[in-house]
Amino acid sequence: MLPYTPEQGTLADIASHRLAQSIVTGELVQGQKLNEAELAERFGMGRGPLREALRHLEGMRLVTRVPNAGARVVVLDRKTLSDLYAVREALEGMACRIAAVQMTDADIDQLRKLLDRHEAQIKKEGGKVYAQNEGDLDFHYQIARGSRNQMLMDMLGSEQYQLLRMCRYRTSRNAERTRPALQQHRQIVEALAQRDGELAEMLMRRHIQGAWLSISEMIDKEEAA
Amino acid sequence: MLPYTPEQGTLADIASHRLAQSIVTGELVQGQKLNEAELAERFGMGRGPLREALRHLEGMRLVTRVPNAGARVVVLDRKTLSDLYAVREALEGMACRIAAVQMTDADIDQLRKLLDRHEAQIKKEGGKVYAQNEGDLDFHYQIARGSRNQMLMDMLGSEQYQLLRMCRYRTSRNAERTRPALQQHRQIVEALAQRDGELAEMLMRRHIQGAWLSISEMIDKEEAA
DNA sequence: ATTTTACTAATTGTCGACAATCTAGGTTAT
């Protein structure tokens, strides 16, 4: 429960932000019913702005709405995540191919420094690095920025599909994949530095496929338990 | 101005639908200010549901909102469309590759019949075939369905990015591209029938690149005028 | 003549109350 409200706009924007955060972090359980009156009370606002926020979250696919039956937190089942990772592979693969042409040398240097920070964080804390999944610190988002494609940046970044953040948040606990992931990130950056878009795309696709494999196994274990 | 309201849900859903339609068809001009009170009056509802609809459209990228300054219809400039078509190429290329494996023979037959209908329509009307861009009739949407990827279907179909419909609606007047497009559609279907995902993806990517080239030229002409 | 500033009108943001709809529990009939 963050005490401060990160957004400065209208109440609906604030509610949207706080709700998204609560859903992504799992504070609001998957499939849970979202009671308008209760949430409005908790956020200290009327139901109007809150309903606008729910409509916004519906567009982000973080909640599902049924007319006259209210809104529920989305449930990330196996099929949904599988679909999500397939889409990611296509989008981020493309981002890499274009970024290899569009990024400046300075941009690529920035990426290297970002990975240095990640490495330091891993050595220090041993694995639980969710902080690197946020905003400008995110490696994948920086590559989307490198593609100079605003639509892609929106899709992978701030607004659209926070589903990914939600998924990564749930799976950031298993530390055994952070090191190989970092290694793959480094390979991608080197491909970008050599301006080899084809290679960068292939490396990114494999990286995402590997992430999906890891998550898939984790789901299997959970279902077995 | 359609006299009937196509949706049956809440007033916000109806408003969302009607607004989207008006924006896509160009009845509401790009960049136009959207006055809440005026629209609510026109739709015969209060401002509450209308605000919810605007929040929804904001998520669809059909309107841009600035706090305390209202909502405006999005403007499709050259860069935005370029970005959109790059994303399309990646997503629909993937859809083809997966659909080549996932579609049933019956699905592919359906696609063939759909193209037969399109051909008949072209011969009869000579080109202005916007009806085929709607819903289940849409060739591209049917392929997204064939991928069995729900996220992709959402993105390319009903909800997300109606920007594409908006763009296609504007450019559906130029009839000279409908025949080569149909030819390319047929090639794609044959690739799917042979279960050649690689080929189907490549053909779809070229098809979309061709469409972008055509649209790009059209924009050049408009800017020259 | 131009810039600044106060004022007014219009528009957005918000709230509380009421109507419509759904849900759950108990009651009655078979």
Added chain:
DNA sequence: ATAACCTAGATTGTCGACAATTAGTAAAAT
């Protein structure tokens, strides 16, 4: 005992009114 039905409670959907902010205009000062 089971199933259909009805009623009471809770929840969503909607509206109208009020507050807050912005934009435009006209007057005043430099």
